[in-house]
Amino acid sequence: xxxxxxxxxxxxxxxxxxxxxxxxxxxxxxxxxIVEDLAQIVANGExxxxxxNVESEHSAASVVLGASATGVRVYTATSSQGLFYMQxxxxxxxxxxxxxxxxxxxxxxxAPINIxxxxxxxxxxxxxxxxxxxxxxxxxxxxxxxxxYRLAEDKRVMLPVMVCMDGFILTHGMETTDMPEQxxxxxxxxxxxxxxxxxxxxxxxxxxxxxxxxxxxxxxAIQETMRESLGILTEISKEFNNIFNxxxxxxxxxxxxxxxxxxxxxxxxxxxxxxxxxIDEQRAKGKKVGLLRIITYRPFPYARVYEALKDxxxxxxLDKAVSLGAYAPIAVEMKAAFFGKKKGPKVISSFVxxxxxxxxxxxxxxxxxxxxxxxxxxxxxxxxxxxxxKEEYGD
Amino acid sequence: METNSLFKSGHTACAGCGQAIxxxxxxxxxxxxxxxxxxxxCLEVFSTKYPETAWGVPWIHSLFENSAAVASGIxxxxxxxxxxxxxxxxxxGGDGSTGDIxxxxxxxxxxxxxDILYVCYDNEAYMNTGVQRSGLTPFDTNTTTSPAGKLSSGxxxxxxxxxxxxxxxxxxxxxxxxxxxxQDLTRKVKKALSIxxxxxxxxxxxxxxxxxHESNQMLSVAKAAVETGLYPLFEYESxxxxxxxxxxxxxxxxxxxxxxxxxxxLSNPEEIKKIQEIADNNxxxxxxxxxx
Ligand SMILES: Cc1ncc(C[n+]2csc(CCOP(=O)(O)OP(=O)(O)O)c2C)c(N)n1
Ligand SMILES: [Mg+2]
Numbered sequence: 263x264x265x266x267x268x269x270x271x272x273x274x275x276x277x278x279x280x281x282x283x284x285x286x287x288x289x290x291x292x293x294x295x296i297v298e299d300l301a302q303i304v305a306n307g308e309x310x311x312x313x314x315n316v317e318s319e320h321s322a323a324s325v326v327l328g329a330s331a332t333g334v335r336v337y338t339a340t341s342s343q344g345l346f347y348m349q350x351x352x353x354x355x356x357x358x359x360x361x362x363x364x365x366x367x368x369x370x371x372x373a374p375i376n377i378x379x380x381x382x383x384x385x386x387x388x389x390x391x392x393x394x395x396x397x398x399x400x401x402x403x404x405x406x407x408x409x410x411y412r413l414a415e416d417k418r419v420m421l422p423v424m425v426c427m428d429g430f431i432l433t434h435g436m437e438t439t440d441m442p443e444q445x446x447x448x449x450x451x452x453x454x455x456x457x458x459x460x461x462x463x464x465x466x467x468x469x470x471x472x473x474x475x476x477x478x479x480x481x482x483a484i485q486e487t488m489r490e491s492l493g494i495l496t497e498i499s500k501e502f503n504n505i506f507n508x509x510x511x512x513x514x515x516x517x518x519x520x521x522x523x524x525x526x527x528x529x530x531x532x533x534x535x536x537x538x539x540x541i542d543e544q545r546a547k548g549k550k551v552g553l554l555r556i557i558t559y560r561p562f563p564y565a566r567v568y569e570a571l572k573d574x575x576x577x578x579x580l581d582k583a584v585s586l587g588a589y590a591p592i593a594v595e596m597k598a599a600f601f602g603k604k605k606g607p608k609v610i611s612s613f614v615x616x617x618x619x620x621x622x623x624x625x626x627x628x629x630x631x632x633x634x635x636x637x638x639x640x641x642x643x644x645x646x647x648x649x650x651x652k653e654e655y656g657d
Numbered sequence: 658m659e660t661n662s663l664f665k666s667g668h669t670a671c672a673g674c675g676q677a678i679x680x681x682x683x684x685x686x687x688x689x690x691x692x693x694x695x696x697x698x699c700l701e702v703f704s705t706k707y708p709e710t711a712w713g714v715p716w717i718h719s720l721f722e723n724s725a726a727v728a729s730g731i732x733x734x735x736x737x738x739x740x741x742x743x744x745x746x747x748x749x750g751g752d753g754s755t756g757d758i759x760x761x762x763x764x765x766x767x768x769x770x771x772d773i774l775y776v777c778y779d780n781e782a783y784m785n786t787g788v789q790r791s792g793l794t795p796f797d798t799n800t801t802t803s804p805a806g807k808l809s810s811g812x813x814x815x816x817x818x819x820x821x822x823x824x825x826x827x828x829x830x831x832x833x834x835x836x837x838x839x840q841d842l843t844r845k846v847k848k849a850l851s852i853x854x855x856x857x858x859x860x861x862x863x864x865x866x867x868x869x870h871e872s873n874q875m876l877s878v879a880k881a882a883v884e885t886g887l888y889p890l891f892e893y894e895s896x897x898x899x900x901x902x903x904x905x906x907x908x909x910x911x912x913x914x915x916x917x918x919x920x921x922x923l924s925n926p927e928e929i930k931k932i933q934e935i936a937d938n939n940x941x942x943x944x945x946x947x948x949x
Contacts, residue, residue: 283737284730312733317765321726324719324762328694328730331717334737336730354719460715460731462690462744467710469718476707 264440269400269432270295272439273339273365276404278309279447280363280411282337284329286314286322290344291377292429293367297339319344323351323362330360331468333459335411338362341429342369342383349387355422356391356484358469361414361454362422363407364392368531368582369429370618378619379429381531382583385559385591391484393423393491394560395513396531400437403427405508408442411451412498419491420457421484426559428532430619442506450505488561495558514563516555517570519545523552525634526571526607528596529580530556533615533622537580540627551631556592564599572605578634581641582616590614590641609636615644663689663713670703673872675836675862675879676778677703680749682839683776683860686846687745689714692735694728696750696759697721699785699864700778722759724748725766725775732771741772745850749776752793753783755859756819767826767855774849774856777819780864788867792817795887796935797928798918800867805921810928815935823857824893830856831893836863837879841890841902848892861888869917881912886936889943901943909933 267275273296277285285304287297304313312329316322319340326336340348345366355362366384370376384394393413397403403425410423427433458466472480492514499513510516518534519541520526527537534555544551554570554577556563571577581590589597593612600606613630616622622645629644663684670677680700684691693716695701701718704711719727728748735741748766755763755777766773782800783789790803796815799805803812824831830852834842842860849856863878865871870878882888883902887909890902909932913919922928940946 284733286730286733310737312737314729314733315769316726316729317761317768320723321729321762321765324723324726325730325733327719327723328717328727329734329737330730331727332692332731332734332738334734336734350720351723358719460692460717462692462715465689465713465715467705467712467716467718470705470707470710471702472707 263443264438266436266438267400268295269403269427269435269437271299272400272404272441273407274299274303275441276407277337278303279442279444280337280407280451281309281335282311283334284312284314284326284336285338286316286325287338287340288316288319288322288344290319290341292369292433293339293341293344293365295433296365296367319348320351323348323355326362327351327355327358327360330362331358331460333456333461335454336362339365339367341367342371345383345387346371349390352387352392353390357480359420360422361420363410363414364422364424365407366424366426367429367433368426376618379431380582380617380619381426381428384424384426385583388560388591391421392560393421393558394426395423395558396426396556397432398532398534398555400432400435400439401508402510403432404439404441405502405506405510408447408450409498409502409513413491413495415454416494416498417457419487419494421487421491426531431532440508446505450502491561492563510557512566514558514566515570516557517552518555519552520554520570520574522550524550524575525578525631526552526554526574527578527580527627527630528554528556528592530559530592531582533580533582536622536624537627540624559592562595564595567596567599568603568606571607572603574607576609576634577607577611578630579610579612580630581612581614584614584617584641593641609634609638611639611642613639613642613644620645665711665713667709668704668711669706670699671866671872673865673875675864675875676700676780679778679836679842679860679862680704682842683747683749683846684712684714686843687747687850690743691745691747692731693717693747693749694719694724694731696724696754697785698751698754700749700751702785721754723762724750724754725759725762728773729766729769729771732773746773747776748773749778751784752777752779752781753791756817757792760822764826767823767828767857771855772853774846774858777857777859778862779859780862780867781816782867784864784867793819797922797932799921800918810921810925820857820859824896826855827896828855828857829895832858833861833888833890834858835861835879835883835888835890837876837883838890838902845892867918870915874915878912878915881907881915885909885912886940886945887912887932889939889945891943898943901945903947904945905947906936906940906945909936
């Protein structure tokens with residue numbers, strides 16, 4: 263049913279449909295509305311769930327870890343400092359192969375403290391062993407949560423999934439969203455049946471010490487599963503389309519006017535809406551431009567990216583995060599996708615924009631295209647204010 | 658030892674480890690319908706080296722400081738599954754993971770009212786990493802990070818009063834116990850588990866390696882701590898002191914002289930006087946002295 267909803271509220275509603283037995287989260291802007299709405303849903307008796315009000319994100323993640331290990335479907339959400347505060351547990355959840363699903367309402371990282379959107383938080387946790395999918399709009403954010411649970415609980419996967427949605431832009435944005443019906447959700451997402459659980463009827467130990475004789479295999483197994491997940495994502499996306507009639511393709515990337523383009527922007531998340539507007543306008547003028555949207559950042563779909571861009575002359579990678587002192591997080595993967603390959607773009611330039619909530623406007627995107635020349639650039643910041651830099655560095 | 662024990666032998670604890678004995682007593686008092694969440698530390702390391710485990714009950718280790726929160730999730734999940742009745746949930750860890758880095762998670766667990774027993778195995782330092790001081794290391798104790806030296810007589814502050822911190826949460830049961838008093842320990846675990854809500858038991862567990870005493874002295878060292886008044890055994894029910902182990906107090910030297918970690922004090926009567934004062938205060942505060 264189509265409803266005009268705030269992003270956060272839509273997420274809370276879809277989590278209600280997913281029926282997690284345990285929910286635990288700690289407030290941080292811009293994630294707060296999601297968990298407030300869920301608390302109300304539980305208080306109203308609309309969802310039978312244990313809502314555990316914790317004293318920190320470290321405990322929120324630990325609570326869902328413990329509950330998941332006991333065989334129950336769980337949910338948590340956070341942002342920014344909250345994600346960093348739980349980082350230790352985030353890695354632990356993946357290592358223990360627990361199918362936890364988390365929303366990351368993407369927000370900048372302190373210092374300077376800043377509550378607005380960029381993608382530094384989730385991207386900094388790219389090595390954690392979580393599958394990361396990035397939504398462009400609220401419809402996707404809602405649907406991706408259903409896909410996330412299906413994927414996480416798939417016996418071939420058994421890895422946690424982080425659904426990333428841009429803070430404020432999506433979490434606080436009002437959009438008409440086609441909300442999934444409960445019967446369809448139940449059809450797509452059967453009741454969770456754990457492979458292993460903490461149960462006195464069948465005692466087992468979890469989280470053992472693995473010495474050098476055993477540790478590497480545990481890590482290798484996750485790496486293998488990540489690789490296999492690429493195909494499983496696509497398979498699940500098809501099933502989703504069969505039930506909900508919304509097609510997310512292979513769920514790895516979206517090609518928007520990439521065919522025949524000689525300049526393509528690569529980006530992720532809500533900024534792709536703005537980029538599409540510019541592409542439409544430029545295409546109308548006969549310019550051969552396109553967008554490759556990364557949907558799944560972990561596992562990174564190298565082969566799919568290669569296929570999509572191997573004949574494109576110039577690529578601009580637009581990151582809303584930096585890896586200070588190195589290539590930006592999406593840019594480094596793009597370089598890797600083409601390294602040592604026969605075909606590929608002559609230029610892969612890397613741009614950084616929209617940090618800490620600075621607006622990425624149509625003009626920002628035009629500027630990216632303007633700077634995408636034959637001369638490759640690395641982490642070129644767009645929309646910097648020279649007058650502020652002068653203050654910082656003097657003359 | 659019986660093969661179906663809830664805490665099997667064959668683990669890699671040091672000879673004379675007080676924590677290994679206490680942990681076994683705890684799980685055997687709790688029985689098979691128990692789920693345990695364990696912090697990182699000696700107990701976790703020596704009992705679950707992959708592919709082996711000493712535990713005969715469902716057991717999970719996640720991180721150093723989060724067993725109270727993991728156990729909270731387990732309890733919530735059991736309620737969600739409609740299976741909480743009849744299953745004990747225990748969170749446990751060493752003194753460092755409990756009173757220092759995990760104090761926040763413990764406080765959260767107590768404050769939220771979960772039906773969980775938290776057990777702290779208090780060997781009075783970070784033993785797993787090589788005997789560094791913790792907040793529960795006693796006054797004047799020589800550890801690798803509170804070494805005795807020309808300018809130092811060991812740890813500068815008295816032991817952090819974690820049982821009192823727990824009491825301040827208004828929880829129904831708080832007790833201390835000792836690996837040297839087996840029946841008392843077992844009774845307290847059973848009693849705690851018969852009470853609904855958050856419970857805290859702190860068990861004094863000698864560590865031959867860290868305290869530098871002979872392995873076969875474990876019980877005498879544990880007993881001496883109690884008998885000098887340095888480790889008072891007490892119980893608080895609904896916030897009220899409901900019992901304490903009566904002693905005919907021995908001078909603190911009787912305890913200190915058994916352990917290498919206090920060797921530097923034996924020629925220092927000034928410092929021993931300060932430690933005697935700590936014992937005397939305990940004796941008063943918890944009514945420990947046998948009434949003649
Ligand atoms: C976040 C974090 N910091 C530090 C450590 C290292 N560490 C592991 S066990 C331990 C000491 C454990 O001391 P305690 O809790 O008293 O248990 P014990 O080994 O003495 O029984 C430390 C410092 C860790 N694993 N994780
Ligand atoms: Mg210790």
